[in-house]
Amino acid sequence: MGMPSFRLDGKVALVTGAGSGIGAGIAQGLAAFGAAVGCVDISAAGLDATVQAITTAGGRAIALPADVRDEAQMEAAVASIEAAFGRLNAALNCAGVHDNAPALEMSRAQWQRVLDTNLSGVFVSSQAEGRAMLRNGGGSIVNIGSISAHICNRGLPQVHYNAAKAGVAHLSRSLALEWAQQGVRVNVISPGYTATPMARKPEVWEMVKHLVNDIPMGRMCEVDELVGPAVFLLSDASSYCTGIDLVVDGGAIRW
Numbered sequence: 001m002g003m004p005s006f007r008l009d010g011k012v013a014l015v016t017g018a019g020s021g022i023g024a025g026i027a028q029g030l031a032a033f034g035a036a037v038g039c040v041d042i043s044a045a046g047l048d049a050t051v052q053a054i055t056t057a058g059g060r061a062i063a064l065p066a067d068v069r070d071e072a073q074m075e076a077a078v079a080s081i082e083a084a085f086g087r088l089n090a091a092l093n094c095a096g097v098h099d100n101a102p103a104l105e106m107s108r109a110q111w112q113r114v115l116d117t118n119l120s121g122v123f124v125s126s127q128a129e130g131r132a133m134l135r136n137g138g139g140s141i142v143n144i145g146s147i148s149a150h151i152c153n154r155g156l157p158q159v160h161y162n163a164a165k166a167g168v169a170h171l172s173r174s175l176a177l178e179w180a181q182q183g184v185r186v187n188v189i190s191p192g193y194t195a196t197p198m199a200r201k202p203e204v205w206e207m208v209k210h211l212v213n214d215i216p217m218g219r220m221c222e223v224d225e226l227v228g229p230a231v232f233l234l235s236d237a238s239s240y241c242t243g244i245d246l247v248v249d250g251g252a253i254r255w
């Protein structure tokens with residue numbers, strides 16, 4: 001029996017939301033494990049910092065400014081990765097936005113912005129990535145969900161965010177089953193409260209500090225702690241995993 005490899009040598013990955021927080025950390029982690037990484041973000045400044053960190057550490061990466069809500073931009077990002085690195089066989093969709101409002105005060109525009117980015121953006125990204133992988137013999141896609149797909153975070157009025165993340169979970173299962181026999185795996189990572197700019201916004205941060213008391217491990221997740229789960233799901237070590245939702249939350253949703 002051959003031992004499975006957690007290495008990502010030979011993998012070419014696209015990471016959305018790679019300009020900040022979880023996406024930036026995972027992009028660097030994938031490169032450290034041997035992948036070439038196409039870094040996608042709507043913010044060019046953040047992207048440059050991520051690519052610089054990867055190349056300074058001896059890895060391979062390119063910056064691809066793009067909006068995950070735009071099909072043509074995501075198709076172009078995939079084409080640029082294939083031109084630069086020869087293929088696309090791994091993808092991690094992490095781009096997302098967040099804000100709060102009680103349901104009765106939430107405007108349609110506020111609802112739509114979060115649904116467009118956090119749910120439709122994952123569909124548009126997966127579609128562009130899946131098309132390339134199906135054409136080239138397979139690959140692995142990981143979509144970043146949230147514990148907000150499993151629970152409704154106490155004290156955070158975010159019906160749009162919770163609905164979008166629940167949608168990501170079932171969208172991913174649906175794609176997993178559609179593509180299971182064609183060599184493309186689709187899985188979810190659902191992080192708990194993670195110390196990033198999104199969680200440190202004042203209105204979220206006050207509540208998250210309080211919610212830490214409800215986490216069995218007694219602390220927030222560090223971005224680095226999401227690298228291992230991402231490497232696992234994008235490597236051949238998880239070759240029989242598809243349609244799963246890997247919750248990485250210090251036990252938070254078990255209480």
Ligand SMILES: NC(=O)c1ccc[n+]([C@@H]2O[C@H](COP(=O)([O-])OP(=O)(O)OC[C@H]3O[C@@H](n4cnc5c(N)ncnc54)[C@H](O)[C@@H]3O)[C@@H](O)[C@H]2O)c1
Pocket residue numbers: 016017018019020021022023040041042043046066067068069094095096097098117118121144145146147190191192193194195196197198199
């Ligand atoms: N921080 C947490 O506690 C937490 C917990 C669970 C899940 N998540 C999820 O993890 C993901 C990353 O969150 P984060 O905390 O790193 O946030 P972050 O704000 O640090 O990073 C999000 C990135 O997404 C990019 N982005 C936003 N809209 C985009 C678009 N239309 N096209 C391309 N890029 C776009 C932003 O520019 C930013 O660089 C999100 O999907 C978020 O919902 C975060």
